Amino acid sequence: MRALCLAPRIQARVSVLVVFPPDGGAGPKAAAGKDTPEGRAVRRRVDSEIESAKAAGATVDLFVTEGRYERELIDAAGQLKTTLLVAAAAGGDGEGGEREAELLGKILNGVDCRVELVSPKRHHESQKDGA
Numbered sequence: 001m002r003a004l005c006l007a008p009r010i011q012a013r014v015s016v017l018v019v020f021p022p023d024g025g026a027g028p029k030a031a032a033g034k035d036t037p038e039g040r041a042v043r044r045r046v047d048s049e050i051e052s053a054k055a056a057g058a059t060v061d062l063f064v065t066e067g068r069y070e071r072e073l074i075d076a077a078g079q080l081k082t083t084l085l086v087a088a089a090a091g092g093d094g095e096g097g098e099r100e101a102e103l104l105g106k107i108l109n110g111v112d113c114r115v116e117l118v119s120p121k122r123h124h125e126s127q128k129d130g131a
Contacts (some may be wrong), residue, residue, distance in 0.1 A: 001049045001053070002086050004050070008058045016050060016062050018065070047062075050062060073107055073111075074111055077110075077112075078112070086115075087104065088117070
């Protein structure tokens with residue numbers, strides 16, 4: 001949530017985009033992604049981060065959609081006239097690393113703005129006893 005931390009300092013407007021995977025069907029299950037326990041947990045976390053940023057003076061808009069992540073992000077960046085896109089860097093480790101790098105490449109080629117890649121925080125156990 002680097003963008004939310006930076007926004008009040010530079011008086012920028014932040015658009016937060018939450019993209020849920022497509023259900024692939026129609027009818028009552030069309031919104032299943034965002035209505036799952038995992039989807040609700042994501043929304044709670046995002047809402048909490050946005051409220052904290054607003055309390056610090058940020059101007060934040062939230063957009064929620066369903067679809068392919070890279071396509072929704074590219075479309076939103078164009079529609080919202082994004083000048084700086086803050087995105088998580090691909091981890092490069094694990095099985096999903098290559099796929100993440102491929103998606104990031106599509107995003108970089110699809111947007112017409114600066115992009116800042118942010119590495120996710122790694123939670124390492126600190127060893128206080130020196131072992």
